[in-house]
Amino acid sequence: MYRRIYLWAFGALLLCLGAVQARLDAQEFKLFDRTVQVHGFASQGFVYTNDNNWLTMNTSEGSGAFTDFGLNMSTRLAERLRVGAQVYDRNLGQLGQYHPSLDWAVADYRFQRWLGFRGGKVKTELGLYTDSQDQDFVHTFALLPQSVYPTDLRDATIAHLGGDVYGTVSVPHRLGDLSYTAYAGHRSDSIYSGYSYLFSQYAVYFKSYGGLQYGADLRWTTPLKGLLIGGSRLNENITGKGVAINPSSTSLALFPYVESSKADWTNQFYGQYAVGRLKIDSEYRRYWRDQFIYGETSENTTDVRGWYVSGAYRICQRLALGAYYSRYTIASIITGELGPYYVDQTNTGLPANHIYDKVITARVDLNKFWNMKVEGHFMEGYGNSEYPDGFYPQVNINEFKPNTNALVLKTSFSF
């Protein structure tokens, strides 16, 4: 019922945006003598795969269950104080399921160029695109490289409830600018995210998933025009709570389930060269995760590594072409009581432990507010392990095929 209402609302929104797109520049109004800006976006995708269902959708038959939208308002309350908030909602196959969330809600106080504070629910600065991964309209690609920006796991890194210290300083001797962000806060995943969904196959049903996260990002805008390099570090202490069926018991009774971090960190390094119409990006992310699972009876360590190189070139104002190569590997080991039931997955050369994705894309901007994308993915491997990355056994009931080709069509509005 709700899904139908959302689809109708989304369709109506698309029609309205199409009808009034020429007047979308003026999205502000006065409230108590303050100018309030209103901005929004909506995107709709369609994915078809030749083998394997992808991203929890029934893509082997073609799926359009790939929708998201957001709406924000912001204003400047005082010279240095800005406030705003954004609501976000999405449906991606079995994920999201149109449960709206507060994407960000921020009070931002900027003392100087070199020092500012943000508080509230704040987008997390991790690599080049973690904070903008939902913003289809700013990217050439319909799907960012999934080795580093898995869309099924967006909740894991998108925002934290806490605070940031940030700023930009000029490096002496005209050596460019250094921008820094340091943050701490609480991460809270939707129970409709990829990790929760993956664990439902083990009869583990999360009711909450999240915890402390803190980290920093440092990026150097070098004196070489268009060259940016940087690094990010994220530490987390996560607890997941829910109910589960004991896998080593013959009983089907549900018992309380807890898993918690022993060690949980992410390192990400990146570089970007953007000059004129050309943009080249490259990033490397390593996610190390050591969890106590089923209380503290067992321990699961996963070592997720991903990197990509992408290039995009704007042929003309309305057409951009791009390509990337994305490489993802995972190694997973379970020890303790559950150890005998699982085989160590440490051979990253196996299709079950990697995804190598070659991608080509074309983006057409119909106008300033509306774009369409056509993208081809040529994937080797399916990376199915105790931590997800796009391929889930629940929607691939027959065994996984080693290779998957995907056609992605996507359109988005923003104003």
Next chain:
Amino acid sequence: MKSLNLLLVLSGLMAAASLAAATDDLKIVANKNIGADSISAAELKSVFLEESIRFAGTSVEPVLEDKGAVHETFLKEYLGKDANNLETYYRTLVFNGRGSMPKTLHSDAEVLAYVAKTNGAIGYVSAAIKADNVKTLVVTSGRNRGERILLTRTDPEYPEILRKMHIGGMVRLRVTISAKGNVETAVLLGGNPILGENAITAVKRWVYAAGSLQTTVEVSIPFDPEH
């Protein structure tokens, strides 16, 4: 005297030849409440990228044009981005809660009117346009205002005959400032040579705040025949 007239005619021809280029030249305009006569290129970039919200003790608001040669030149010369990249930049700010869409207007006249009536507004217009109710900021190439602050500025003489012939445009100088703040040398980098000579004469009278080292900056001075 004949040689001077010949020089004037030649320079007039040169100016005419470069008229198309001159129309692309721009000047930085600001509301008169801004307490500065100059702005460094780095400060200008910082204001337009919404990294800085204050300049010269005043809250500032960047004002852009939506298209045109002046707009393209400004983006390329001062922000190092093309229009698409800048749009992406602002959208990323807006949708991450880190900034707002700047005021974007459709013509020089609209920019001038908005800047004139809005405290703290800074924009850019064609160098050839008459700008009465705003102040024109000299753009220096220093990294930031803290390095060398212009204390005393003398406007260059605009030869009446050139003004009547509508010969104008932007003159660019490389200026060496002593540690004490005096202008030691000024070298013409671009623009009409006669206007350049007058600009050099004026700039040599400028006084900057004392600094720790001798500094070289680039200064752009507009000559507006209508103003």
